[in-house]
Amino acid sequence: MEPSPVGQPLDESERAELLRLRRQVADAPAGQSADGTTRSEHRGLRWTATALLLVLVAILAYSAVLSRFARAEVLDTDRYIETVTPLAESTVLHDELAAQITDEIMRQANIEKVTNDALTALTENAPNVPPAVVGLAPVLAGQAQSFIESTVQRLLASDQFQTLWVEANRRAHENLVAVLTGDHAKAIQVDDDGTVSIELKPVIDRVKGALTDRGFSFASNIPEINKSFVIFRSPDLVKAQRAVSALDKAATVLPFLVLLVGAAAIWAAPKGSRRRAFSLFGVSVAIAMALLAISISIGRSIYLDAVPPDVMSTDAAAVLIDTLVVPLRTSLRAVAVLAIVIALVGYLTGSSTSAAAIRGAFSKGLNRTRGNASGRIPHPAEIYAARFRLPLRVGIIAIAILVLVFWDYPSGLVVMMTALIAVLALLAVELLARPAIGYAPADPEVDTTDQIATTSSTGADEQGT
Structure with a gap:
């Protein structure tokens, strides 16, 4: 049906259609559109979409922090070395290493048997030496063990050990990266059963030299020892290749996806409730970080259970895993x-x-x-601050966000300081603009258009903020 020309009266069919539409609108309940959909239903659908998007935000935020940790710590040898270097000064780790190195030297050198054989030969070749002297072999072996352990402890407490520790961990981490990325040709120190270890041979060689320097001439008879210190053992290590690879590739994309989905969640919220959705966006991310903290605790327990007591003591394993996850905890x-x-x-x-x-x-x-009770004329800086208050706010917030985005590894302190500085800057803008808010110049030559717009926007800000 062609519509009537503009200005011409409606024909009978057009008038009937108009009356039908008017009745439909008049009969619709308050808050209900012509197609029968209520406003509450629209709001419910929008909040449902927002809730689903916020759940996705939490999942993405959880994955984003993990992926950044995977890239920065698990796959970056330099960052890993920076993390484990403080372990070189851990007394718990010193005790564990000293015990393992001493036991290995005692076992390889078989000091107790050598001592027993020497005392037996002495009694046979020296008639004046009673056979009971042979019973001193365990005592002498115990003294030798204490002497060796004290020598090891002295080495572990030296700056020399820190250098050895860094070098050994660098080699081990490069091998771990080779396993996680599928480069098995380089994974020399990672066994088929998923055992990751660091070589202790350089440390043991230095111990043998230190024993010789302290007058323990028997150290020259100690054979070459290839001992490793286990860091992690799990048969599922190789299975983690695909997950680590995916996390590595997603490390750059996920943080931006969090922001994008968060913006979509805020946009999907009903009009008038988007600031509440903005707040819920923060709550969703905070909940994701709480879940990640719980996951770290569970993973820590799994790691401690995976390390057999004969491989490493529980205290040493706890110190090791707690140090390794420090960057992840800092990020979350x-x-x-x-x-x-x-x-x-x-x-x-x-x-x-x-x-x-x-x-x-x-x-x-x-x-x-x-x-502004005194009625003084505001300073031009105060007028401009009031006029451009909204752009100044946006600029301050944008700068704060950029600082956090481009900061390589922002800690909780960095985030708090950035937020505090941004809040102080916003407060300074408010204090500077306050005397000029609502100011109207008496001079008619002064252009009041911007002032009226500023006053109106100020009123709207104060109602909405």
Whole structure:
């Protein structure tokens, strides 16, 4: 049906259609559209979409922190060395290494048997020496063991051991990376059963030299010892190749996906509730970090159970795993702090009664601090601050975000300091702009267009923030 020309009266069919549409709109209940869909149903659908997207945000945030850890710590040898270097000063690890090295030297050199044979030969060749002297073999072997262990401890406490520790861990980590990336040709120190270890031969060679220097001439008879210190053992290590490879590839993409999906979740929220969705975005990320912290604790228990007592003591294994996951815990804490800040900002700028009360108290405090009761003409800087208050806010927040994005490994302290500086900068803008808010110049030659726009936007900001 062709519509009637503009200005011409409606024909009978057009008028009937118009009346039908009017009746349909009039009969629709309040808050219901013409197609029968209520506003509450629209809001429910939007909140459902927002909730699903926020769940996806939590999953992506969890994976993003893990992937960054995989790239920065598991696959980056330099970062790994930076992490494990402090272990060279751990007394718990010193005791474990000293015990393992001493036991290996005693076993390889067979000192107790050699001592027993020497005393037996002495009694046979020297009639004046009673046969009971042979019973001193275990005592002499024990003294030799104490002497060797003290020599090992002295070496472990020296700067020389720190260099040896770094070199041994560098070789072990390069082999681990070879396994996780599938380069088996380089994985010399990673066994088929998933055992990752560091070589102790350089340390033992230095111990033998130290024993000789201290007058333990028997050290020259100690054979060459190839001893390794187990860091991790799991038959499923090779199976982790695919997961580590995927995490490595996703390390760059996932953080941006978190922001993209978070923006979609906020956009999907009903109008008037997007600041609440912004706050829930922060809550979702914080929950993801809490789950990651729980996962780390579970993984720690699995690791400790996977290390047999005859391979490493529980205390040494605990010190080792706690040191290795320090960067991961630092990252999740930093992200959790940022998420809490986002949640608070979303809450404080929302429309709830408590948030409005806090904003009201804050506004009164600013008015007392920088009032305009005296009627003085604001300084041009104050006028410009009031006029460009919104761009200044956006700029400060954008700079804070860029600092955190381009900071290689931001810690919780870095995030807190960045957030604190951003808050102080926002507060400074508010204090500077406060005397010029609502100011109207008396001079008619002054262009008041911008001032009116600033005043209007200020009122809207104060109602919405």
